[in-house]
Amino acid sequence: xxxxxLSNTGETLPATSRDSDLGINADTEFPVTxxxxxxxxxxxxxxxxxxxxxxxxxxxDWPTWTPAPLFDVVDGALPRSWMVGYFRFExxxxxxxxxxxxxxxxxxxxxxxxxxxxxxxxxxxxxxREIEETRST
Numbered sequence: 001x002x003x004x005x006l007s008n009t010g011e012t013l014p015a016t017s018r019d020s021d022l023g024i025n026a027d028t029e030f031p032v033t034x035x036x037x038x039x040x041x042x043x044x045x046x047x048x049x050x051x052x053x054x055x056x057x058x059x060x061d062w063p064t065w066t067p068a069p070l071f072d073v074v075d076g077a078l079p080r081s082w083m084v085g086y087f088r089f090e091x092x093x094x095x096x097x098x099x100x101x102x103x104x105x106x107x108x109x110x111x112x113x114x115x116x117x118x119x120x121x122x123x124x125x126x127x128x129r130e131i132e133e134t135r136s137t
Contacts, residue, residue, distance in 0.1 A: 001075060002038070004072050008030045009028065009030070012069060013026075017048055032054070039132070041053045041055070041099065042098060046095055051067055079130050100123075100130070103127075
């Protein structure tokens with residue numbers, strides 16, 4: 001799936017999807033470039049809107065969640081292996097995720113990816129290649 005950035009500020013988000021406790025308000029600037037296209041590595045729903053995990057412009061080696069309303073879908077094709085997972089935590093913290101199986105079934109995968117766990121980075125690299133192959137077919 002490929003999305004193109006239309007905006008990079010919180011002012012274009014629906015008011016109901018802004019949350020000061022999460023640092024998301026009208027003044028929030030997201031590290032994405034207007035007009036640039038990004039591969040989507042996962043999708044979730046938070047604050048009533050979809051969020052895409054993309055390799056944004058922050059320079060990290062892992063995809064970062066960014067609000068979907070900031071993008072337009074250029075190519076909606078998804079890898080065949082993707083699946084839906086649902087993570088439930090203490091309290092009201094819960095959300096769905098659509099991604100490759102290792103991520104959709106393991107709510108700690110992202111944490112290990114950010115921490116640079118070798119096995120997790122290897123899995124993410126394999127799945128990144130799969131995503132790129134989906135785009136080229």
